[in-house]
Amino acid sequence: EDLSEGIRAYADLHPKPSNIQFQYGTAGFRTLGVLLESVVFRVGVLAALRSKKLDGKTIGVMITASHNPEQDNGVKLVDPRGEMLEAAWENHATILANAPTTDAFIEVVENLIKLTKIDLAKPANVVYARDTRPTGLTLVAAFQDGLKASGATGRNEDIKTTPVLHYLVRCINSKGTAEAYGEDSEDGYMRKLSGAFKKLVAGKKTHGLLIVDCANGVGAPAAKRLAQFLGDSLPLQLVNTSINTEGALNNACGADFVKTSQRLPPSLSGVLRAGQRACSLDGDADRLIFFYLDERNQFHLLDGDKISALVAAFIVEQVRLAGLEDTIEVGVVQTAYANGASTKYLAERLPVTCVPTGVKHLHHAAEHYSIGVYFEANGHGTVLFSPSAVAALEQRRPSTPAQQTALNHLKNLIDLINQTVGDALSDMLLVEVVLAHKSFSGIEWDALYTDLPNRLVKVVVKDRSVFKTEDAERRLVAPAGLQKKIDELVRKYDGGRAFVRPSGTEDVVRVYAEAILRPQADELAFKVAGLVY
Ligand code: 16G
Ligand code: ZN
Numbered sequence: 001e002d003l004s005e006g007i008r009a010y011a012d013l014h015p016k017p018s019n020i021q022f023q024y025g026t027a028g029f030r031t032l033g034v035l036l037e038s039v040v041f042r043v044g045v046l047a048a049l050r051s052k053k054l055d056g057k058t059i060g061v062m063i064t065a066s067h068n069p070e071q072d073n074g075v076k077l078v079d080p081r082g083e084m085l086e087a088a089w090e091n092h093a094t095i096l097a098n099a100p101t102t103d104a105f106i107e108v109v110e111n112l113i114k115l116t117k118i119d120l121a122k123p124a125n126v127v128y129a130r131d132t133r134p135t136g137l138t139l140v141a142a143f144q145d146g147l148k149a150s151g152a153t154g155r156n157e158d159i160k161t162t163p164v165l166h167y168l169v170r171c172i173n174s175k176g177t178a179e180a181y182g183e184d185s186e187d188g189y190m191r192k193l194s195g196a197f198k199k200l201v202a203g204k205k206t207h208g209l210l211i212v213d214c215a216n217g218v219g220a221p222a223a224k225r226l227a228q229f230l231g232d233s234l235p236l237q238l239v240n241t242s243i244n245t246e247g248a249l250n251n252a253c254g255a256d257f258v259k260t261s262q263r264l265p266p267s268l269s270g271v272l273r274a275g276q277r278a279c280s281l282d283g284d285a286d287r288l289i290f291f292y293l294d295e296r297n298q299f300h301l302l303d304g305d306k307i308s309a310l311v312a313a314f315i316v317e318q319v320r321l322a323g324l325e326d327t328i329e330v331g332v333v334q335t336a337y338a339n340g341a342s343t344k345y346l347a348e349r350l351p352v353t354c355v356p357t358g359v360k361h362l363h364h365a366a367e368h369y370s371i372g373v374y375f376e377a378n379g380h381g382t383v384l385f386s387p388s389a390v391a392a393l394e395q396r397r398p399s400t401p402a403q404q405t406a407l408n409h410l411k412n413l414i415d416l417i418n419q420t421v422g423d424a425l426s427d428m429l430l431v432e433v434v435l436a437h438k439s440f441s442g443i444e445w446d447a448l449y450t451d452l453p454n455r456l457v458k459v460v461v462k463d464r465s466v467f468k469t470e471d472a473e474r475r476l477v478a479p480a481g482l483q484k485k486i487d488e489l490v491r492k493y494d495g496g497r498a499f500v501r502p503s504g505t506e507d508v509v510r511v512y513a514e515a516i517l518r519p520q521a522d523e524l525a526f527k528v529a530g531l532v533y
Contacts, residue, residue, distance in 0.1 A: 003113075003120065003150050004106045007045065010149040011102040014041035014142050018100065024085075024093040026358040026504040028076025030065050033135025036073055037142045042096045043075050044146015045109060048124035050089060051152065053116055054080055056123035058155075060169035062162050063130035063139050067215075067256035067282040070249040073135045075143070082170030082181075082420030084360045092116075124152035127168055129160035131218040131284045132243040157186075161222045161285035163423030164189055170420050186225065194229035196415035197429045199408070201233060204436040209235045211278035212428070213265055215254030216242045219285035219424060226425055234432055240267055255282040255289040255379045255424070260456070264291065264299050277442045279431075281424040287379040288424040290431065292442035300446050304375035305342035307431060308332055309448050311383065312373040314434040315413070316350055319371070321406035323399070327392045331369030333362045336474045336499050337377040337456075340514055345449040354472040358504060359422065380422035383430075385414050452495060454514035455525035459532045464502040464509050467532075473501040485531050493520050498528045 016038040022029055029039050043061060051059045060078030068074070077085040077093070085093070092112050099105040113120065126147060130136035140156070147154040157165060164186055171184035182192045214220035220241035227236045240253045250256065253265040258280045264272065265280065272278050272293055279290045290302035316330045331351040334343060338354070346352045351369070355361040359380060366372025370389040375381025393411055398404040416433065418426040435445060461467075468478040476483040482500070490496040495516035502509050509532055513525035 003045070003109060006149040006151060007106055007109065008102060010145040011041065011105055013145060014038045015102075016098070016100060016105075022094065022097040024090040024097070026360075027066065028062075028074050028085075029093070029097060030068065030072060030074030030505065032071055033065070033073030033133060033139065034071075036075065036135070036139055039097050040075050040139045040143040041146040041149075042099075042105065043077065043093065044126075044143045044152070045150045046089075046093055046096055046146075047077055047126045047128075048147060048150035048152035049109070049112060049116075049118055050077065050079075050085075051124040051126060052120060052122040053118045056125055058125040058127055058169060058172045060165050061126060061128040061143065062165045062284070063128070063136055063143065064162055064218075064284040065131075065133065066162070066284045067250050067254060067287065070133060070247060070251070071135075073133050073139060075139070078166055078169045080169065080173040082166040083363065084421075087360070124150060125155075125172075126152050127155040127157060127165070127172060129157035129165045131162075132159060132216075132249065134246070159218055159221065160186060161218050161423075161425070163286050163418050163421050163426065164222065166420035167418055167423075186222075190226055190229040192415055193418075193426055193429060194226065194233070196412045197230065197433065198233045199412045200416060200433045201436045205439070206234050206432055206436050207277065207441060209237050209276070210428075210432065211237045211239060211268065211272055211276065213240045213253050213258075213268060213278060213280040214238055215250050215281050215283050216240045216245065216248035217250065217254070217281070217283040217285070218243070219281035219283075222285055222425060223281070234429070237271075239271060240265070250283045253280065255280040255287040258289045258291060258301065259303055259378050262299070262301055264293070275441065275443070279424075279428055282379070285424040286422045288422075288427045288431075289379040290442065292446075294443070300442065301451075302442060302446060303339075304377045304379040304381055305334070305339045305451075306445065306448070307379070307427065308334065308338075308373055308375035308381065309342055309345050310434050310445055311430060312346060313349060313448075314437065315371055315373065315383065315410075318406045318409050318413075321402060322393075322396065322410060323403050324392055324396060328370045328389050330371045330373065331366070333365040333372060333374035335362065335376055336472055336501070337512060339377065339451045339454060340495070340497055341449045341452045354474070356469075356473045357501070363421075375422075379424075379427075382419060382422050382427065383413070383417045384419050385417075390414065452514040452516065453518035453521040454512065455521045457511045457525050457529050458503075458506070458508040459511060459529050460507070461509050461532065464507060467500065467502040467509055469499075469501050474499050476500055482531060486528055489524065489527055489531070493524050496520070496524055498524055500528060500532055
């Protein structure tokens with residue numbers, strides 16, 4: 001067996017643009033869509049090899065650039081349990097993507113086969129999907145050539161959200177086992193989530209109509225389908241659903257816009273009434289941000305930290321009510337971007353860990369708790385139930401009706417929550433469950449703690465690679481002496497906190513600052529940025 005013939009037959013159709021260096025970063029490969037043909041072709045070959053390496057298990061591939069502008073696109077691989085690609089293979093991906101010619105590509109493929117001892121006689125299975133971007137179809141065609149070149153069997157899921165693709169991968173690979181995750185179709189996903197939701201809110205009141213800003217992306221058709229499954233249990237009003245309007249995707253709408261600009265998408269003014277809740281998905285529906293307008297029409301953000309606080313406290317409560325507080329430890333994982341007030345609120349109630357930015361870091365840290373809640377401030381997150389927690393829930397014999405009820409709630413949460421990756425639609429239902437149980441509106445939820453004013457700024461520097469961090473990105477070790485200057489500045493501000501880290505997705509350095517008062521947070525951010533520049 002040899003792949004070189006197959007690769008040679010297709011690779012020249014998708015030549016690598018010279019003078020571009022690709023990097024498999026925190027979000028896979030991501031850049032202008034028109035530059036990505038060679039990359040997705042090669043990812044087709046890589047996915048086939050990864051599948052062969054794992055004895056024919058199904059690997060997932062998602063073509064998306066999430067919250068980025070419409071002209072961008074990207075691609076990432078999903079491992080068999082629906083998780084992100086193993087770190088060592090990110091490196092292989094980068095090397096494959098950068099081979100300058102077809103011959104060089106064949107050579108690095110052969111090296112990889114030798115290095116990782118891949119048996120080419122094994123089958124290769126790949127399931128793939130794309131978001132609604134205009135470059136998606138062309139890229140899928142190039143990707144399919146990569147599958148053909150390596151003799152892999154592909155399953156085309158067309159347009160799906162990122163979390164649905166992750167869910168499908170896990171379902172396909174767990175089919176027929178004790179860990180079977182569900183029916184491997186989008187409708188199977190909808191049935192699983194909506195079924196669990198209806199059980200969890202039975203006899204509770206959900207609040208009127210929830211407005212969902214779909215970012216004019218793939219979340220729109222998915223939310224529409226979900227609304228049909230939910231029926232009266234949660235009426236949804238979908239806005240920003242124009243997936244075929246050029247330039248609309250993520251434009252002045254969506255989770256990233258709302259979180260970054262801390263204001264209402266203009267398209268929702270006049271739609272959202274005072275006191276009413278709304279949420280925004282991002283362009284591939286794996287991030288979620290809530291918000292509401294108060295009586296004075298003031299905008300209030302309910303971000304990933306607020307979701308984390310709401311959900312973690314609820315799960316802790318249910319674990320206690322089920323009489324399992326000595327068996328199940330609930331913990332929370334955050335990054336340095338978590339608002340200091342959220343960290344304080346959470347740390348008073350349960351263990352909290354801080355890790356570097358990027359879902360893979362959060363996900364892995366959350367696996368260390370029996371129930372691990374992780375959310376980034378930007379709205380990406382989920383809850384992981386460890387096998388030991390699942391077993392404890394299965395084995396528990398309740399001694400009171402109240403224990404029985406809490407136990408049922410926890411079991412239904414396992415089905416409601418997409419444990420493979422952050423999932424805006426699943427998280428939306430999770431939030432609504434907790435709000436219904438607590439009889440909370442956005443106002444009471446918001447009042448769990450008050451966010452410290454904060455400011456995030458980007459600084460364009462000559463070389464961001466000279467910025468090196470430690471302590472979960474909260475401190476700089478290089479350039480020498482800079483951290484000391486930041487410390488001196490921070491000390492002058494009441495409740496001040498600031499940190500500097502190089503972005504993993506853009507050629508910039510990010511500065512975050514918070515303080516008790518808004519003008520101070522702003523000033524601190526700009527002064528630290530001045531030190532970096
Ligand atoms: C990526 C990460 C996200 C992180 C963001 C930070 C994944 C799937 N996504 O979008 O978690 O918050 O990068 O970007 O890991 P930055 O490094 O440019 O600040
Ligand atoms: Zn996303």
